[in-house]
Amino acid sequence: MIHERKSIKYLFVIITAILVFISLFPLAWVVRMSFMPNKIIAGYPSDIIPPGLSLSNFGRVFGLIKGLDAVKLGGSGQSLNFFRFLFNSLFVSSVMTLSQVFFSALGAYAFARLRFPGRKFIFNLYLSALMVPAIVMIIPNFILVKDLGWLNTYMGILAPSFLMTPLAVFFLRQFFLGINKELEEAAIIDGAGRFRIFFRIILPMSQTALTTLAIITFINQWNDYLWPLIVGKDVGSRMLTVALGVFRSQTTNGSPDWGGLMAGTVLATVPTLVLFIAFGKKVVNSIGFSGFR
């Protein structure tokens, strides 16, 4: 091996430390602020652990501390119900993940293994949809969802990517193409149908790809802002990201309810963090080698 000078090695370690700090500091700082009641936020802008930490911001955001008590703590007194938004986000993201991954996998299998007229044509159509910016589809889709009467329902938020996204189909097709055919061929000899093969062989063998896709789909849905904002602004179907945006726009620019906002922000980050700690390595590797976006 080539021997490198020690000073250069140290330089890289220092750069790494700086990079890690830059990546993590903003998040850590917000967690700190989420425990600070509004009254002390201005007084202790730089202490790492300021005095007077409490859970009151979370209490207010979840609607456990209401009315005048909330106003005393620096809130606007409006009722906040992040339990509902948290549930909406969890529910919509979970349903979306299951359905999108499953139906995309069905389609991807057909493109990878079955011959049928128009296979190439349809697949190329799917691929070309990757090129179109989301905003072009959002306006007509909004009108469609409105005509279907799905505004402010879970259905409305779920509809556009419920059955497929071009990227999911493409990603899974690439993976299925790499699976060895021998097992499938043996199964066909034994008289198994295509659906049986799909459920008994292909899906179990694709667990890595399916998990990666599921994590990315969940996080994408959880993070999505513009579409849920347009079709699901009502409290009943409001996603957490939209709730944060609304919360932010309700606070005046002079003295925003920082404590409440930060508590909501932390809340919106938790599932991402949990998924990331549990499956982070898988995601990192899949991005490294497929450029998944």
Place this chain on the structure above:
Amino acid sequence: MKTFTFFLYKYGITGYYFLSESGFYCSRRFDLSQHSPKTIKNVYTQETISAIFFILPSLLGFIMFFAFPLIRGVFISFTDWDMFNPPKFIGLQNFAALFKDDVYWNSLWVTIQYVLWNIPLQTVLALLIAVVMTKIKSSSLLRGTLLLPWLLPNVVVALLAMVLLDPTIGIINVCLKSFGFGPVNFLTTIQLALPSIAFINIWKFMGYNALIVFAGIQGIPQEVNEAVIMDGAPPWKAFWAVTFPMIRNVMAFVITTSVIGSFQIYDTVAVATRGGPGHSTWVMNFFITKTAFEEYKMGLATAGAIVLFLILVAVGFIQMRLMRADESD
């Protein structure tokens, strides 16, 4: 089983073998004596029938929410429509109106400025971080940590930035103050708002892009690099002469996706600056959504979206040409 396929193949049944992608699929259904065209057709039809079931859900989703809206969008862009009264066909007037609309031109200019702030710095950073990743012994922790900002919701990223950059309570301004600089209104000063948004998104995407470049560098055979360094070239020279040309395609991929993504920036702007101050962060997507969902000018907004689409097609085309031109030398 393998040998059986092999024999089928050897005795000239190649046509059928290749007809279905799996040799056994055919081999089971006809023995060597009766391979009539009719049987082949049966196999073909059976596969088509199961294919229909496999593909139907995704095809339905594609037609309803990708293909149909795209066609409908083109139609809407030729109409004057507020969503409540019936649409009125006005030909290309929306496009003509956009052409004369100062706010639209401004949004195009703001978006291009944003891309220019974003891309060079983001690309250089991604390359530098990727090199650091290759030099650190166990870099998976570093890679994971740097990816975290990319996984956060844009709304959260915007709120993080707002709180850190706040002139009175933001830690960045508190630090600046301790060095004797006055509070800087990063997000509410016309000259600073757009660069600040660009920096926020550089923070978000640097780890992700670095990871792709890192994977590209990993794909290069180690011996190549080592051989050059053995020859006495300093490491940085070896990098420019050997590594960099070999990851040019990866770099092109990173730049292309970043440019296309940057042209569509919306969430950060919508939460952190709402297009302001003035129109200084009034990016194209912000113009389009505002026109559609606050002014209810569906035709004009869709026309704006289609222009954005055409710009992105042009950008992609130019980048492809540049890549090809590079390859030929």
